Amino acid sequence: KAGVTQTPRYLIKTRGQQVTLSCSPISGHRSVSWYQQTPGQGLQFLFEYFSETQRNKGNFPGRFSGRQFSNSRSEMNVSTLELGDSALYLCASSNSRFLGNTIYFGEGSWLTVV
Amino acid sequence: KNEVEQSPQNLTAQEGEFITINCSYSVGISALHWLQQHPGGGIVSLFMLSSGKKKHGRLIATINIQEKHSSLHITASHPRDSAVYICAVRSLKETSGSRLTFGEGTQLTVNP
Numbered sequence: 001k002a003g004v005t006q007t008p009r010y011l012i013k014t015r016g017q018q019v020t021l022s023c024s025p026i027s028g029h030r031s032v033s034w035y036q037q038t039p040g041q042g043l044q045f046l047f048e049y050f051s052e053t054q055r056n057k058g059n060f061p062g063r064f065s066g067r068q069f070s071n072s073r074s075e076m077n078v079s080t081l082e083l084g085d086s087a088l089y090l091c092a093s094s095n096s097r098f099l100g101n102t103i104y105f106g107e108g109s110w111l112t113v114v
Numbered sequence: 115k116n117e118v119e120q121s122p123q124n125l126t127a128q129e130g131e132f133i134t135i136n137c138s139y140s141v142g143i144s145a146l147h148w149l150q151q152h153p154g155g156g157i158v159s160l161f162m163l164s165s166g167k168k169k170h171g172r173l174i175a176t177i178n179i180q181e182k183h184s185s186l187h188i189t190a191s192h193p194r195d196s197a198v199y200i201c202a203v204r205s206l207k208e209t210s211g212s213r214l215t216f217g218e219g220t221q222l223t224v225n226p
Contacts, residue, residue, distance in 0.1 A: 033212035037155075043200065043216035056213050088155050092212060103147070103212060105157035 002027065004093050004106035012112045018079040021109045025072050025093030031055075032074040033103070034066060037088040046089075049074055078111075086113045117141050120201050120217035127224050133188040135220045137201030140182065147214065148175050148186045149200040157200070160186070191224045198222070 005024040013019050025032050033056075034046040045058040049068035066076040072093075078085055092105045118139045127133050137146070148160040161168050161175040163184065168175050172191075177184040188195055198221050202214040 031212060042218050043202070043214075045213050045215075048212045056208075058213070090155070090157060092157075094212065102159050102162055103214075104159065105149075107154060107156040110155065 004091055004104050006089075006091050006106035006109050008109060009107065010110045010112075012114060013081050015081055015083060015113055017081050018077060019081060019111060020075055020077045021089055021091075021111075023074045023076075023091030023093075023106060025074070025091075026095075026104055029093035029095045029104070030072050031094045032068055032072065033092050033094075034074070034076050035090045035092065036060075037090060037108075038084075038086070043090075046076065081113045083113050085111065087111060116218070117215050118201055118203055118217040120199075120220050122220060123218065124221045125223070127191050127222070129192060129224055129226050131191050131224075133191050133195075133222065133224075135186045135199050135201075135222070137184045137186070137217055138182060139184075139201075139203050139215075141203065141215075142206040143179075143182075143203045144206050144208070145204045146177055146184050147202040147204075148184075149202060151198040151200060151219070153197075160199075188222075193224045193226050196223050 007022045031050045033048040037043045047066050048056040052068045063079045068074045088108045090108045092103045094103045121136045146163045150158045150160050163177040172189045174187040198219040200219045201217040
């Protein structure tokens with residue numbers, strides 16, 4: 001069974017540009033969540049999608065957005081990139097949005113903003 | 115003060131030693147996760163606890179809900195255990211299983 005797949009793994013963008021990151025969850029998993037990891041702030045929850053609906057959102061500006069498709073694949077987008085957006089972006093999937101289910105993480109997408 | 119505090123921040127051990135990493139939290143929780151992150155970035159979920167104790171191989175995780183404290187133990191440590199270990203909690207207020215609050219992590223290095 002394939003794990004959570006994130007693409008691209010590494011990318012470099014210029015300040016002001018936008019970026020789209022992709023996440024394919026484990027087959028059969030309908031919940032996809034996104035996290036940002038930086039040296040200064042550690043791991044922080046971005047948002048969660050379940051059945052194409054955003055169920056929860058962390059404390060991030062509106063420049064951070066996402067969506068989920070009918071096949072459960074998810075994308076997140078960051079517009080008007082800032083230097084501080086440089087981070088590891090992690091996606092995770094689980095087979096339910098409810099309590100008591102293990103979360104499976106992808107390898108992450110390393111974003112560098114220059 | 116962070117809602118989730120881990121100690122120690124850094125830990126160096128010799129192969130074979132017994133290791134303990136601690137996690138304290140300040141909110142009511144419905145679950146606590148122990149995660150392992152290797153240098154490449156990917157994270158593996160080791161345990162999810164809501165009470166008591168769980169064991170998997172050489173890893174043992176315990177939680178005391180009344181004291182708001184959890185520990186991760188590694189018996190007979192090995193260099194391949196070298197990684198960052200992260201404690202994460204899900205607040206009682208959350209209905210989503212994925213909205214977690216994370217500790218800062220413990221960098222473990224096990225020398226041969």
